[in-house]
Amino acid sequence: MDEALLRSLTPTVLGVLVRRGADFAAAEDAVQDALVEALRVWPADPPRDPKGWLVTVAWRRFLDATRADAARRRREDLVDEEPAPGPVPAVDDTLQLYFLCAHPSLTPSSAVALTLRAVGGLTTRQIAQAYLVPEATMAQRISRAKRTVSGGRLDQPGDVATVLRVLYLVFNEGYSGDVDLAAEAIRLTRQLAAAIDHPEVAGLLALMLLHHARRATRTAPDGSLVPLAEQDRRRWDTTSIAEGVEILQAALARDRLGEFQAQAAIAALHADAPTAEETDWVQIVEWYDELTRLTDSPVVRLNRAVAVGEADGPRAGLAALAALDDSLPRHAAVAAYLHERDGDLATAARLYAEAARRAPNLAERDHLTRQAARLNARWGR
Amino acid sequence: MAKYLLLKHYRGGPAAVNDVPMDRWTPEEISAHMQYMHDFAARLEGTGEFVDGQALAPEGTWVRYDGEGRPPVTDGPFAETKDLIAGWMVIDVDSYERAIELAGELSAAPGAGGKPIHEWLEVRPFLTAPPTITE
Numbered sequence: 001m002d003e004a005l006l007r008s009l010t011p012t013v014l015g016v017l018v019r020r021g022a023d024f025a026a027a028e029d030a031v032q033d034a035l036v037e038a039l040r041v042w043p044a045d046p047p048r049d050p051k052g053w054l055v056t057v058a059w060r061r062f063l064d065a066t067r068a069d070a071a072r073r074r075r076e077d078l079v080d081e082e083p084a085p086g087p088v089p090a091v092d093d094t095l096q097l098y099f100l101c102a103h104p105s106l107t108p109s110s111a112v113a114l115t116l117r118a119v120g121g122l123t124t125r126q127i128a129q130a131y132l133v134p135e136a137t138m139a140q141r142i143s144r145a146k147r148t149v150s151g152g153r154l155d156q157p158g159d160v161a162t163v164l165r166v167l168y169l170v171f172n173e174g175y176s177g178d179v180d181l182a183a184e185a186i187r188l189t190r191q192l193a194a195a196i197d198h199p200e201v202a203g204l205l206a207l208m209l210l211h212h213a214r215r216a217t218r219t220a221p222d223g224s225l226v227p228l229a230e231q232d233r234r235r236w237d238t239t240s241i242a243e244g245v246e247i248l249q250a251a252l253a254r255d256r257l258g259e260f261q262a263q264a265a266i267a268a269l270h271a272d273a274p275t276a277e278e279t280d281w282v283q284i285v286e287w288y289d290e291l292t293r294l295t296d297s298p299v300v301r302l303n304r305a306v307a308v309g310e311a312d313g314p315r316a317g318l319a320a321l322a323a324l325d326d327s328l329p330r331h332a333a334v335a336a337y338l339h340e341r342d343g344d345l346a347t348a349a350r351l352y353a354e355a356a357r358r359a360p361n362l363a364e365r366d367h368l369t370r371q372a373a374r375l376n377a378r379w380g381r
Numbered sequence: 382m383a384k385y386l387l388l389k390h391y392r393g394g395p396a397a398v399n400d401v402p403m404d405r406w407t408p409e410e411i412s413a414h415m416q417y418m419h420d421f422a423a424r425l426e427g428t429g430e431f432v433d434g435q436a437l438a439p440e441g442t443w444v445r446y447d448g449e450g451r452p453p454v455t456d457g458p459f460a461e462t463k464d465l466i467a468g469w470m471v472i473d474v475d476s477y478e479r480a481i482e483l484a485g486e487l488s489a490a491p492g493a494g495g496k497p498i499h500e501w502l503e504v505r506p507f508l509t510a511p512p513t514i515t516e
Contacts, residue, residue, distance in 0.1 A: 109429075109473070109474075113429075131473070133432050133473050134431070136426060137432065137473070141428075141429025144428065144429055169382075174510065207514070211513055212513075225511065228515070360506075360509055361510060363511040365508065
């Protein structure tokens with residue numbers, strides 16, 4: 001069964017129900033029921049018209065739920081005069097759904113969960129597994145999110161930036177369970193790019209594609225991290241890189257630079273280098289300067305210090321680092337790397353060990369511990 | 382979105398403000414305490430922040446490998462073990478601040494005299510999956 005097709009129909013089906021008069025929360029529940037039913041029934045009995053099937057089943061579920069809910073008896077009116085499924089501007093509906101699910105009144109985790117369910121068509125169980133929380137907890141998180149936005153309407157313009165932040169989170173965080181969240185984020189961003197013409201949407205899509213292209217080489221078979229400079233570049237996905245570069249170039253040509261385009265430009269320069277030594281670090285530093293102007297984020301300044309270290313030598317990198325607060329996440333790791341490049345192995349080993357203690361995830365901690373151990377073995381402790 | 386462990390110690394942490402052993406409470410005070418813990422977990426389930434909650438028996442056994450073909454060596458429990466874990470709650474929240482806020486509420490569980498215990502809870506972040514975007 002084509003689960004991707006099934007999921008891609010979710011926002012359209014939801015849009016149909018809302019246009020027929022169902023409120024967002026009830027319609028979303030009904031669509032979720034229909035998706036779960038489709039996952040059960042379609043493998044043995046695939047429908048000829050998947051979208052029509054989903055609309056029919058979801059609408060029936062909505063009516064059943066409405067009938068069952070005595071407090072909502074007023075909606076019986078809808079039952080009696082079921083509207084014909086007239087022409088539906090599916091693209092607009094989809095865009096409005098993105099805005100609603102990323103509404104600024106939602107916390108990031110709620111917006112992520114709601115987007116994955118209402119726009120992405122994932123089941124609550126799949127989302128719960130991806131974020132390693134009990135299904136009951138995820139169900140509550142989603143229903144609270146729906147209550148929060150239920151006053152919102154589907155015809156109000158939203159803020160693209162909030163939607164992009166949610167999609168970025170889906171791409172960047174989460175565990176690889178049954179659902180490939182990175183691939184799902186790319187699919188959702190692609191779908192968004194089809195619904196709205198916006199250079200930052202294109203920038204984020206390019207950024208995702210360029211990073212996704214390197215995915216197979218980012219971890220060794222044993223799960224340990226492989227740093228960019230040591231990745232096997234012959235295994236990078238050139239199709240994905242080419243698509244990302246093309247999307248990025250078209251976006252940059254419109255001269256409305258934003259942070260995702262700048263980040264994608266940096267990723268493109270890495271993707272473009274046949275070997276790590278041939279990386280155009282001077283241009284990368286320039287893009288980090290642009291990013292600093294756009295975001296003024298300390299994390300960007302930290303990454304810039306690494307790039308400066310590559311472009312102008314480790315001393316220059318350390319000088320750039322000296323201006324930054326050493327409590328920043330990964331500050332010690334960057335300092336360790338620059339000190340090692342500068343030949344101060346004792347300091348580097350000490351800083352790698354400190355960085356390992358402060359690492360926010362297991363893979364990074366193990367990687368940093370190995371770096372410290374490697375230097376300690378060479379340096380003789 | 383980050384998971385935190387709220388760790389409760391039998392001993393090992395600083396003394397609570399209302400530091401009376403549970404066996405000196407009245408049965409009603411114990412019931413009130415249990416009810417508070419239960420309500421707290423139920424509330425977090427409702428907010429979509431609850432992941433897990435477990436309590437541990439105070440006495441455990443120490444075990445170690447003793448070489449090929451031999452059964453593991455066991456020892457203890459040791460009365461002098463300084464740090465003794467009583468149980469935990471795992472939460473999945475949007476920020477560190479939220480984790481601290483919730484730990485503060487959990488520490489207010491009622492004890493002797495029906496007053497908050499003000500016990501010290503240890504808040505430990507989980508190590509996460511590595512991010513996809515690294516530079």
